[in-house]
Amino acid sequence: xxxxxxxxxxxxxxxxxxxxxxxxxxxxxxxxxxxxxxxxxxxxxxxxxxxxxxxxxxxxxxxxxxxxxxxxxxxxxxxxxxxxxxxxxxxxxxxxxxxxxxxxxxxxxxxxxxxxxxxxxxxxxxxxxxxxxxxxxxxxxxxxxxxxxxxxxxxxxxxxxxxxxxxxxxxxxxxxxxxxxxxxxxxxxxxxxxxxxxxxxxxxxxxxxxxxxxxxxxxxxxxxxxxxxxxxxxxxxxxxxxxxxxxxxxxxxxxxxxxxxxxxxxxxxxxxxxxxxxxxxxxxxxxxxxxxxxxxxxxxxxxxxxxxxxxxxxxxxxxxxxxxxxxxxxxxxxxxxxxxxxxxxxxxxxxxxxxxxxxxxxxxxxxxxxxxxxxxxxxxxxxxxxxxxxxxxxxxxx
Numbered sequence: 149x150x151x152x153x154x155x156x157x158x159x160x161x162x163x164x165x166x167x168x169x170x171x172x173x174x175x176x177x178x179x180x181x182x183x184x185x186x187x188x189x190x191x192x193x194x195x196x197x198x199x200x201x202x203x204x205x206x207x208x209x210x211x212x213x214x215x216x217x218x219x220x221x222x223x224x225x226x227x228x229x230x231x232x233x234x235x236x237x238x239x240x241x242x243x244x245x246x247x248x249x250x251x252x253x254x255x256x257x258x259x260x261x262x263x264x265x266x267x268x269x270x271x272x273x274x275x276x277x278x279x280x281x282x283x284x285x286x287x288x289x290x291x292x293x294x295x296x297x298x299x300x301x302x303x304x305x306x307x308x309x310x311x312x313x314x315x316x317x318x319x320x321x322x323x324x325x326x327x328x329x330x331x332x333x334x335x336x337x338x339x340x341x342x343x344x345x346x347x348x349x350x351x352x353x354x355x356x357x358x359x360x361x362x363x364x365x366x367x368x369x370x371x372x373x374x375x376x377x378x379x380x381x382x383x384x385x386x387x388x389x390x391x392x393x394x395x396x397x398x399x400x401x402x403x404x405x406x407x408x409x410x411x412x413x414x415x416x417x418x419x420x421x422x423x424x425x426x427x428x429x430x431x432x433x434x435x436x437x438x439x440x441x442x443x444x445x446x447x448x449x450x451x452x453x454x455x456x457x458x459x460x461x462x463x464x465x466x467x468x469x470x471x472x473x474x475x476x477x478x479x480x481x482x483x484x485x486x487x488x489x490x491x492x493x494x495x496x497x498x499x500x501x502x503x504x505x506x507x508x509x510x511x512x513x514x515x516x517x518x519x520x521x522x523x524x525x526x527x528x529x530x531x532x533x534x535x536x537x538x539x540x541x542x543x544x545x546x
Contacts, residue, residue, distance in 0.1 A: 150325050154262050155277040157217075160320055161258050163281035164221070164313035165251060166396070167288050168228065168306035169193070170389045173374060174381040178302045185237040187500040189244060190374045194496060196248025197489025213261045213327035218318050220257070223250035225314035232307035252488065256480035259464055261327045263476070271468075272406040272461060279399040279453070285309075286393040293387065301388040302381065345475055346482040354537055355470055358419075359486055361532050362463055366491025368426060368525045369455070371499045371517070372448070373492070378503070382512055383442070392449065399453025406457050406465075415466050416536060422459025423529040425451045430525050434518035460487065 176186045227247030234240055262274045288309045292300040300306065350356040380388045409418045429448035436444030463483060471479040502520060506513040 150265055151274070153320075153324055154265065154274050156320055157258055157261070157317075157324060158274055158276075158278040159281035159284070160313055160317040161221075161254055161281065162278035163285045164224065164310050164317060166282040166393070167285035167313065167389075168231075168310040170285070170392050171289075171301040171306055171377050173376075173378040174302040174388055175304070175306075177378050177381055179235055179237070181237045183500055183504045185241070187497050189237065189241045190500075191493050191496045192241060192244040192248045193252060194489050194491075194493035195245055196250075196252035197484050197487075197492070198249075202253070209329050211329065213257060213264070213329075214321050214324035217254055217257055217261065217324075218321035220250040220254050221314045221317045221321060223247070224254075225311045225318070228307045228311035228314065232304045232311070235304070252484065255488070256484045259480050260476060261324065263468055264327050265325055270407070271465065272403045272457070275461060276400050276403040279396050279403060282396040283393045283400070285313075286387075286390040289387055289389040301377070306389075346471070346479045349470060349475075349479070352470070357536050358463065358466065359483070361528070361536065362460075362483060362487045363491040363494075364528055365423065365426070365459065366487050367495040367498055368430065368521050368528065370492055370495030371502075371521045372429065372452070374496050375499055375503060379512075379514060382514075394446065395449040395452030398450045399456055402453035402457040403461060406461055409458065410462065410465065415462055418458045418462045419466075419536070420529070420533055422455050422457070422462060423525070423532055425454040425458065427522065427525045427529055429455065430518055430522040434515060434522050437515045437518060463487075 173186070173190060176189060181189070224247050227243050227250070231240055231243040231247065234243070258278075259271065259275070263271055266274065288306065289300045292298045292305060298305070350359060376392060377388050380391055385391055406418065409421070413421075429451050432444045432447035432451075436442055436448075464480065467479050467483050468476055499521075502517055503512070506516045
């Protein structure tokens, strides 16, 4: 029963976000916002990650995790409802920023809740339901377009759908097993609030290198994660959400492979394979445009789960194993701060500038855009293989 509740928690948590985030860049393109405004609104998620360490501290020291999660989802629901009521870029940014300040910490919090009730090696079997929720969010697009004959992708309707799922999640969160704060009674501080005690772990050279490359990896990752719906809109894709969700559908299988891969190969090789997949993604996008074979785009889409599962979920497991019990929630919040916070924030602005540079009255030069992203991914892979050593291979399994 606990496994079922945790799985439903993950399903709803990722569905409420995916339903509006996936088509967001296409919506902003239709609103004809400026490049800077688009970067800022798309970075509401990254800025929201700044709240992750603070929420991690609250869950570690003061309040039961499931109650914190329910409160965050209620805030998210209210803000998404407001986001659906405006097409003003400034107001949209404010509403989505507040929504993400409440929502983004939930990724690390749901991970901590799940790992508190199950061995960390079993976490991917729960996390896979997040991928199921992400894929299932595409059903909203099909329902509105095919059965209600209404436009969905590129409109404000996804915000209302996200709010509705958030409300359902609040009630589900309140039925979760109690997850008491593991560091209850210990004094908190600003260091704890920003997750900075995790930095002490960076005295370990390998851990520090892992953190640095987690940050850098988000720069090429952002080109797909934040801007791919703009590319699909530009090439006249009808079901943008459904098309991108094929990658998350494949992710479910890759996530289930993570425990076996770690057991057989060790964390380092698993994370290297994740970065190899990142190179393959952008190479397929570049080649697909260069030789006019659009089917190759699906290689890059379908390989998304290998990138996310092997490098980022593998990284979460690495963090969990390297962190003391009283720091685990903060450490999970810190890695989200580094990746989907600071890393994605920087990546969004860099990728936005690249896209703007190669956009003209004649259209986009996607071959140049994908070429640059491919080269940066290759450099990242080679540097990681050279610098991240094998001295953590004892973490294959516990």
